[in-house]
Amino acid sequence: xxxxxxxxxxxxxxxxxxxxxxxxxxxxxxxxxxxxxxxxxxxxxxxxxxxxxxxxxxxxxxxxxxxxxxxxxxxxxxxxxxxxxxxxxxxxxxxxxxxxxxxxxxxxxxxxxxxxxxxxxxxxxxxxxxxxxxxxxxxxxxxxxxxxxxxxxxxxxxxxxxxxxxxxxxxxxxxxxxxxxxxxxxxxxxxxxxxxxxxxxxxxxxxxxxxxxxxxxxxxxxxxxxxxxxxxxxxxxxxxxxxxxxxxxxxxxx
Numbered sequence: 423x424x425x426x427x428x429x430x431x432x433x434x435x436x437x438x439x440x441x442x443x444x445x446x447x448x449x450x451x452x453x454x455x456x457x458x459x460x461x462x463x464x465x466x467x468x469x470x471x472x473x474x475x476x477x478x479x480x481x482x483x484x485x486x487x488x489x490x491x492x493x494x495x496x497x498x499x500x501x502x503x504x505x506x507x508x509x510x511x512x513x514x515x516x517x518x519x520x521x522x523x524x525x526x527x528x529x530x531x532x533x534x535x536x537x538x539x540x541x542x543x544x545x546x547x548x549x550x551x552x553x554x555x556x557x558x559x560x561x562x563x564x565x566x567x568x569x570x571x572x573x574x575x576x577x578x579x580x581x582x583x584x585x586x587x588x589x590x591x592x593x594x595x596x597x598x599x600x601x602x603x604x605x606x607x608x609x610x611x612x613x614x615x616x617x618x619x620x621x622x623x624x625x626x627x628x629x630x631x632x633x634x635x636x637x638x639x640x641x642x643x644x645x646x647x648x649x650x651x652x653x654x655x656x657x658x659x660x661x662x663x664x665x666x667x668x669x670x671x672x673x674x675x676x
């Protein structure tokens with residue numbers, strides 16, 4: 423492996439490196455399968471013998487090569503040094519993440535928009551993107567303070583959802599303008615919010631907030647209301663990714 427490639431991969435483990443180069447690291451068999459299915463641009467693919475130790479890994483390597491991707495074999499020690507996650511499953515790729523725009527979102531009655539307000543945990547952000555994709559959301563919007571979606575841990579937790587569904591980072595002012603322009607009412611998830619079954623159909627944006635602080639107070643100035651999940655007496659709250667999954671399910675089911 424060349425020194426320049428080694429430097430590139432090491433640089434992409436840092437937020438500034440990813441931002442400057444507009445590239446990211448995708449690690450693990452499942453994520454690379456999804457990247458391949460979505461025809462994501464892969465600049466480099468690095469694999470260790472561990473990839474060929476399982477039928478699924480061998481199938482992925484064959485599919486990558488059949489699709490014109492060059493798989494460069496390196497040692498287990500080299501891959502472990504370059505990987506950003508603990509269990510890379512023998513494969514790391516340098517990819518060009520999809521670049522989505524607000525106009526790519528197509529909200530509908532059963533295709534809500536999930537909005538993340540300063541959700542800081544990469545695992546929560548990735549899990550919610552994965553859940554939103556699986557439940558038919560039209561996209562995810564991320565307000566400032568939200569964990570970077572191209573963080574390798576976040577990206578892996580999305581299980582490929584990011585490759586298929588719009589994900590856009592924006593300021594609150596842009597979110598408000600988009601809501602008005604697109605006629606998409608935005609509701610804030612809160613403990614005192616109305617149960618989902620009380621609302622009528624139509625496009626909808628749901629804001630879930632920071633794991634500790636909740637949503638920013640400035641949203642209350644312009645959003646159209648609050649939505650919540652009734653909990654049993656004595657239960658304080660739910661994990662933000664669990665709450666997002668329940669709300670998305672409720673507003674997308676018949």
